[in-house]
Amino acid sequence: MFRNREFRYFVLFQVVFSTIAVGVVSFFSAIAASVVAVAALLLCVSNLVYARWRYREMGKLSRYLRQITAGDYALDVRDNEEGELSLLKNEIYKVTQMLSEQGNSLARDKSKLTDAISDISHQLKTPLTSMMVMSDLLSDAELSTEKRAEFTNNIRIQLERIEWLVSSLLKLSKIDAGTIHFKKEPIAMEELISRAVEPLLIPMDIKEQRLRLAGDGAVSIGVDANWTVEALINILKNGVEHTGEGGEIAVSFSDNALYSEIIIADNGKGIAKDDLPYIFKRFYKGKNASEGSIGIGLAMAHSIITSQNGDIEVTSEPEKGTTFMLKFYKQ
Template sequence: MINKITLKLGLWFFFVMIMIEVCLFFVLHTGLVESRVEEELQALLARGNSHREVLEDSYNKETLHHIALMELKANTEVIITDHEQRMIISSSKVDSEEQKVVSKKLRNVPRNGKILERRWENEPYIATVSPYLTSGHQSGYVYMFKSTDQIQGLISKLNEHFLFAAALTMALLIVTVLFLSKALTTPLIQMKRATEKLSKGDFSVRLPGRGEDELGELSRSITVLAQDLKHLKEERNEFLSSISHELRTPLTYIKGYADVARRKNITEKERGQYLNIIYEESEKLSTMMEDLFNLAKLDRNAFVIDLTRIELSSYITAICKKMLPAFQEKKMNLECEGSEHIEVMIDPLRFEQILINLLDNAIKYSAPHTKTSIWAEREKGKVLISIKDEGTGIPKEDIPFIFDRFYRVDKSRSRNLGGTGLGLSIVKELVEAHGGQIEIKSERQKGTLFLIWLEEAIE
């Protein structure tokens, strides 16, 4: 079954090529015919001029008869006249058409002769005339005739060759058009079917590579799109599964302990404990909803980043002072470095959220009497902010997924510590919103290093 696009493209190619071929054949045929007729006329004129030379060299009866005898055996005819155009001799019987040509009054015939009749399509003869002189005076004319039947026969053979060439060209054209249209439309049809599958939610699309042209690029783009959509679908499903699980846990605690707290046979102390648990779970739920709200705004680029020129060393020092009591409470050390004068364009409130989140992780996952360091420096033409702790670290296999939403290395421990699994996702989104990049290096039981790369503010 021929597809619509294949048929349309094939017909379009066919008709365009047919028009081009017809124009080319017409021009070529016309040029060849005119050239061939012109060759016959010039040959006839040259033959007449040759007879004139013979007559001028030796004008006598023998020469006249000799010329007539030569043309009798040729496919041309000759008529020799005097200067009054009275016929002296001819190579064959003169018919009425030849008589008409000979009887035409001649004026100013050049020395090299003149073509008298060139209308080969509708006249029986083509004709030329060459004047000859004897003793320096005009003595007469040599008329040459050639039947147009011979020319038409040549043209007919030429037409046959052209018809054969046209038929062969047509056959080759049809085969070529079918092949080209099929070759061009096959990948387009495959891409159409692939996009139909994508529109129906089937992302198992794999298109073959097709070179480095535009079709190849389009094919690869559709394949990449299918993979991205598949990944997004999986991420969405995983996200919905994770969020339903994360929401279910605190809601279950809240509902369960609320039911217990409503009982009349429990003490006020027990009721207070249950209410505290409900409050804590509500706080976790509120934090999670806030994180989800922030991520949603980042996803739709609705998160406002108000960039301000900030001197980084003093900015980091202020944050360290704010976080120091939390480190001291857990008997941990916090060191800040960055004596260099470095200025960056950041949103102070949003970037503080980044640093506090990372420092808070260091508190949660580090043991007492360990050290956490934060410093800023110039490196490789950019500004590098480093946060290093001496905590439990992250297994190598978990590092590629650490910034994924709801991803936890140790789910049970994270939940006990109050984490939502969204903090590092928000950190990554906020860093990228500032035009920066974040990297992580970690080793189990040896601590974790976060690296944030930013552009330095130029004066």
């Protein structure tokens, strides 16, 4: 305690004032001077005892803070007493819990990053290996023209797949990082869906699939049109790929006081019950996934929709079809 300069000054001033008080009172009465001296002594002793207790508590807090800096967040210093130290203990505990949550969050993010890098490496490994093999074969001078054209086309397809994967991952990383500002502008539901369906009209025509659209043409929705169209394309594309020839893709939309809703349904192969909880997880490929599926389209759609105060649900029955329900809440 006495290493503290402020405390030494406090004790010195207390002794000086007590001495002066005893000296002044002694001119009037020796008994009164004795009483004042005893009272001053008791006051000094009580102050010393209180200061010692306070320093001991501060020492405990110092040790606690050192443990926190070492990464130990398990200690609990809260108490229900009144006073400055109790308030300080409670505030330190709040900071400890916040640091603990941040540490856990960083650990989770690190784990996710590790998993993402592993998944990306796995997704890139297959097409890169395939291209390396085909490039070696192309160096053969005796390779036929037909085979050379086939290998060249396969390499182009693999490059397009890698380009799409990298582009999609970049978009997903921007959404996860919160660097994308989703503009909320009104757009007619019918126009939004038409823009999403347009790139898929040719694949649907090839498979002779029907498109059924239902909803009030006057209904509008407040979303970022470009990003929402991309989400809808990924969901519609999933339906087209998993619906057989002559199948049907039905899109309906509605609006109420709470939310705007878009329902996309198909009568395709459906999704296995075991796969339903994981279909929005990136790189997840279900039992009915197509051969060229990467498992990132629905994950991107989910991120885009939920980032715009929306929600997406899915129901499915094997061999009967799948229904995606998209809700964009207004508040």
